[in-house]
Amino acid sequence: MNNLTKVGWVTVMGMIALAILPPYFLLTGQAFYMDLATRLVILGIAAVSLNLILGFGGMVSFGHAAFIGLGAYAVGIPSYHATWGGFDLIASYNGLLHLVLALGVSALFALITGAISLRTKGVYFIMITMAFGQMAFFLFQSLDVYNGDDGLTIDVRSELPFINLDSPMQLYGLSYISLVIAMLLVKTIVNSRFGMVLQGAKGNNERMVTLGYNTYLYRLAAYVISGVMCGYAGFLLGNFTTFISPDMMHWTRSGELMFMVILGGAATAFGPVLGSSVFILVEEILSSFTIFWHLPFGLMLIGVVLFIRGGLMGLFKGKGK
Amino acid sequence: MDYTLLFVQVLNGLQLGLLLFLVASGLTLVFGILDFVNLAHGSIYMIGAFICASLTFVLGNFLWAVLVALPLTGIVGYALERIVARNLYDKDHLDHVLGTFGLVLVLDTSAHILWGPAGITVPLPLWLDGQVELFTGAVIPVFRLLIIGTGLTVATGLFWLVNYTRLGMLIRAGASNRTMVSALGIDIQTLFALVFALGAMLSGLAGMLIAPITGANIGMGGQIIITAFVVIIIGGIGSMKGAFIAAIIIGLIDTLGRSFLDTLFTLIMNENAAETAAPAVSAMMIYILMAVILAVKPQGLFPPKVR
Numbered sequence: 001m002n003n004l005t006k007v008g009w010v011t012v013m014g015m016i017a018l019a020i021l022p023p024y025f026l027l028t029g030q031a032f033y034m035d036l037a038t039r040l041v042i043l044g045i046a047a048v049s050l051n052l053i054l055g056f057g058g059m060v061s062f063g064h065a066a067f068i069g070l071g072a073y074a075v076g077i078p079s080y081h082a083t084w085g086g087f088d089l090i091a092s093y094n095g096l097l098h099l100v101l102a103l104g105v106s107a108l109f110a111l112i113t114g115a116i117s118l119r120t121k122g123v124y125f126i127m128i129t130m131a132f133g134q135m136a137f138f139l140f141q142s143l144d145v146y147n148g149d150d151g152l153t154i155d156v157r158s159e160l161p162f163i164n165l166d167s168p169m170q171l172y173g174l175s176y177i178s179l180v181i182a183m184l185l186v187k188t189i190v191n192s193r194f195g196m197v198l199q200g201a202k203g204n205n206e207r208m209v210t211l212g213y214n215t216y217l218y219r220l221a222a223y224v225i226s227g228v229m230c231g232y233a234g235f236l237l238g239n240f241t242t243f244i245s246p247d248m249m250h251w252t253r254s255g256e257l258m259f260m261v262i263l264g265g266a267a268t269a270f271g272p273v274l275g276s277s278v279f280i281l282v283e284e285i286l287s288s289f290t291i292f293w294h295l296p297f298g299l300m301l302i303g304v305v306l307f308i309r310g311g312l313m314g315l316f317k318g319k320g321k
Numbered sequence: 322m323d324y325t326l327l328f329v330q331v332l333n334g335l336q337l338g339l340l341l342f343l344v345a346s347g348l349t350l351v352f353g354i355l356d357f358v359n360l361a362h363g364s365i366y367m368i369g370a371f372i373c374a375s376l377t378f379v380l381g382n383f384l385w386a387v388l389v390a391l392p393l394t395g396i397v398g399y400a401l402e403r404i405v406a407r408n409l410y411d412k413d414h415l416d417h418v419l420g421t422f423g424l425v426l427v428l429d430t431s432a433h434i435l436w437g438p439a440g441i442t443v444p445l446p447l448w449l450d451g452q453v454e455l456f457t458g459a460v461i462p463v464f465r466l467l468i469i470g471t472g473l474t475v476a477t478g479l480f481w482l483v484n485y486t487r488l489g490m491l492i493r494a495g496a497s498n499r500t501m502v503s504a505l506g507i508d509i510q511t512l513f514a515l516v517f518a519l520g521a522m523l524s525g526l527a528g529m530l531i532a533p534i535t536g537a538n539i540g541m542g543g544q545i546i547i548t549a550f551v552v553i554i555i556g557g558i559g560s561m562k563g564a565f566i567a568a569i570i571i572g573l574i575d576t577l578g579r580s581f582l583d584t585l586f587t588l589i590m591n592e593n594a595a596e597t598a599a600p601a602v603s604a605m606m607i608y609i610l611m612a613v614i615l616a617v618k619p620q621g622l623f624p625p626k627v628r
Contacts, residue, residue: 054415060414060415060418062418113612116612116615116616119615119616119619120615120619120620122414123352123358123414123558124554124558124615124619124620124621126358126414126415126418127358127550127551127553127554128554128611128615130547130550131547131550131551131554131608131611132608132612134547134608135605135608135609138604138605138608139601139604139605141604142600142601142603142604143597143601144597144600145597251543251547252422252425252543255360255418255419255422258415258418258419258422259419259422262415262419292430292433292434294426294427294429294430295426295427295430295431295434297423297426298422298423298424298425298426298427298430299423299427300423301419301420301422301423301426302405302420302423302424302427304419305409305412305416305419305420305423306408306409306420
């Protein structure tokens with residue numbers, strides 16, 4: 001522990017706080033804060049997944065909220081049919097089926113949209129991923145079977161072995177452990193040979209291509225991994241909110257995810273989690289004062305972009321950057 | 322097939338396409354010369370609609386309102402460039418996106434505070450409010466014809482401006498090499514601000530034209546900005562010609578898809594399935610088109626040559 005840098009300390013302390021505080025709040029009867037923390041941790045997973053391609057891979061995906069929505073609908077749709085009949089193939093409360101669907105559909109969507117989007121670069125990539133995200137949004141909005149715009153209430157949560165998602169504590173525990181695993185996974189990926197190529201391609205793509213790497217395939221693989229992780233976050237979010245609607249996939253949601261990553265600090269391990277934490281807390285505080293909370297929030301966003309380089313984690317790094 | 326309906330829908334598609342062009346042209350102009358991604362462009366469209374709506378009630382006439390609202394929208398655009406956008410030019414596209422996303426939140430909430438959550442319906446003068454029968458069965462609202470006429474006029478004016486005037490020459494020169502342009506003694510900052518204000522006016526005009534049909538409302542900017550992005554991606558970012566062609570294509574495909582896809586689908590599947598599938602597919606159609614075009618030409622139909 002002696003060798004920990006300042007950034008390392010913030011990471012460890014932050015993760016310990018997230019492990020201890022929310023259960024403490026729940027046990028002392030302040031369930032509201034537990035709810036807040038659960039949302040924060042789940043969105044943290046989504047932000048960590050986005051950070052893999054945005055921070056380390058340099059791929060600015062502006063449509064990541066689509067994966068959250070796909071993951072959530074992978075819980076909602078089978079559960080809906082299990083209750084109301086129809087679509088026997090997937091109608092079930094079985095959480096493992098939901099999980100396989102969430103991850104499978106996310107992987108497929110990432111593979112197809114990624115294969116097309118990654119042929120482009122720069123601002124084209126930003127806008128195409130955004131457009132694909134909107135495509136998913138409009139698709140679910142037009143599906144009257146699932147109430148279109150009005151959304152779908154999930155009556156029965158995913159049934160998993162050993163874990164009861166109806167218990168706030170167990171749901172939080174699962175989310176927290178998932179977040180830790182997601183962070184470790186990204187760390188492992190980034191430090192692997194695969195991750196090195198990915199970061200090399202971010203810095204100088206031509207050089208990596210000249211060295212003989214097919215960077216397109218590396219990026220596509222990273223994009224799919226990121227999409228699957230984000231779909232998993234959606235699976236958790238659907239089980240947490242028990243209400244899903246196309247609004248989860250709206251481009252402004254993708255923008256918020258991006259903001260979480262940048263706010264906390266892109267290409268850092270804890271940055272996305274710090275970003276999602278600050279985001280959720282500020283949103284909660286501001287919206288308790290005024291219904292016009294988007295106004296100060298928007299100003300804050302502009303301020304962060306103009307004045308804080310490297311996000312909040314950058315503040316801990318001190319000299320250098 | 323009902324050819325009268327087809328004709329009416331083609332006109333509707335054309336109208337949507339021209340409105341899209343007004344929004345997309347400003348977007349592509351600003352990107353082409355400033356290399357700046359502006360998500361707040363849709364909010365300017367909304368602000369144009371709201372200013373025009375308020376002025377219609379103050380001045381008592383929609384057309385006068387448009388004439389006064391246009392320069393006002395330009396001023397809003399100029400102010401936004403001065404206060405926010407200018408500070409973002411040096412940063413990367415990611416920062417543009419986030420900064421202007423913040424601007425969207427600020428502008429949309431401000432509109433909410435100023436004009437209320439409900440939105441405003443804009444009344445038309447009597448002579449614009451009627452309908453004409455172009456031929457038997459083809460009844461078109463006069464105002465829609467006015468939109469098409471205005472859109473075509475502005476598009477022509479814009480081509481003239483960009484291709485045959487001194488300002489247009491500077492715009493094109495700035496798009497290909499801005500350092501060189503400023504080295505030749507052109508005040509590039511003023512040029513940037515002018516281009517930004519011009520883009521704002523074009524987008525605001527589109528908002529004003531749609532206001533009598535849909536009303537001015539808070540969500541309208543967020544809806545059109547994505548479609549406008551799809552337009553400039555398909556057309557090739559920075560290309561005026563590309564934006565025009567892509568806007569018309571998208572306007573037609575979107576409108577025709579929504580009205581005829583279910584009939585088309587009944588040819589290959591039963592009616593029930595067609596009724597479910599048609600709205601879903603038509604909602605995704607422009608994105609599918611975009612995907613197909615980009616799969617073939619990753620830079621869009623008319624990629625600008627220099628960059």
